[in-house]
Amino acid sequence: MTDIKAVVRVQHPDIVLTETVNHDRSAKVKSVSEAGTDPTSGKFFYRIESSDFSRFEEGLRRDNTVGEFERVIETRDSEAIYSFEYTDEAKILSSVISTANGVTLEMENEGRAWIFTIWVPERTNLTHLWNYAQQHDIDIDLLRVNEYDSLGTKDAGLTDSQREALLVALETGYFEEPRNATLSEVAADLDISQPAASGLLRRGTKRLVVSSLVDDSDESD
Structure with a gap:
């Protein structure tokens, strides 16, 4: 079996946190993959960089994909870890990747777009992500793919x-x-x-x- 590491760019206004990063253009969002999330809590953790956390949180309150949120810890002046609860309106691609037997290695924003680095056991598993994107009018581009x-x-x-x-x-x-x-x-x-x-x-x-x-x-x- 030849595993695949793929990097894709996706964009849609209802992908989680898109409205927030559009409101706070200084914000950089990265997933915290090692966070020990309780599967029943519905909380997801991200590492945030921002020049103005009050502006970032104002964006969160306006964001239709975000329910409750909490600034868990500030690691330095311009960086903090937040926990979020998603609303039913949020489009969550990481769960689609999991359904395809894949693992999200990294997720970060690029303006209003999102860059996902994912591992899948076979190239054909990427079809699940493309089908989901087409069904939900999500713009998706394959940036690169490597045998893994x-x-x-x-x-x-x-x-x-x-x-x-x-x-x-x-x-x-x-x-x-x-x-x-x-x-x-x-x-x-x-x-x-x-x-x-x-x-x-x-x-x-x-x-x-x-x-x-x-x-x-x-x-x-």
């Missing part, structure tokens, strides 16, 4: 423990939105502590991202 070291059969720089943790998390639904498994459940399946499981997932995901970016750089050269 198989999560199941090659290491991509992963340790055996990191690979096992990622596979267990994928199979139990930990990467889905909303999550079908908690971090503690993944840890129980691995028979390790919750902090140890969190560390393996965090380092393993980082290793996959670094591996894919190195591949891109090599290909460019």
Whole structure:
């Protein structure tokens, strides 16, 4: 099996947080993939950069895709981590990617558009995302796609423990939105502590991202 790492650009006014970043043009939004979200809470975490958080939060209050929100922690003057609850009007592509047996490695905004870096087991799995985009009038462009070291059969720089943790998390639904498994459940399946499981997932995901970016750089050269 040849895994695929794809980078896509999508745009639609109802993709989560689009109205917010349009209101605060200084805002940069990135997903926090390692956040241990309770699948029943409906809360999703993002790392936000903004020159004016009061303006950013004014945009949140106007955004039809956002329900409740909370500034969880400020990591520095211009950066903070927020939790959000989505409304029924929000278009959530990460759940579509999960349905296609994929994993969202990164998500960040580019103006009103969004850049998704995703892993899927086969190129044909991308069809699910394109079908969803066409059904909901979402503009979608494939920026690049690369063959990816198989999560199941090659290491991509992963340790055996990191690979096992990622596979267990994928199979139990930990990467889905909303999550079908908690971090503690993944840890129980691995028979390790919750902090140890969190560390393996965090380092393993980082290793996959670094591996894919190195591949891109090599290909460019």
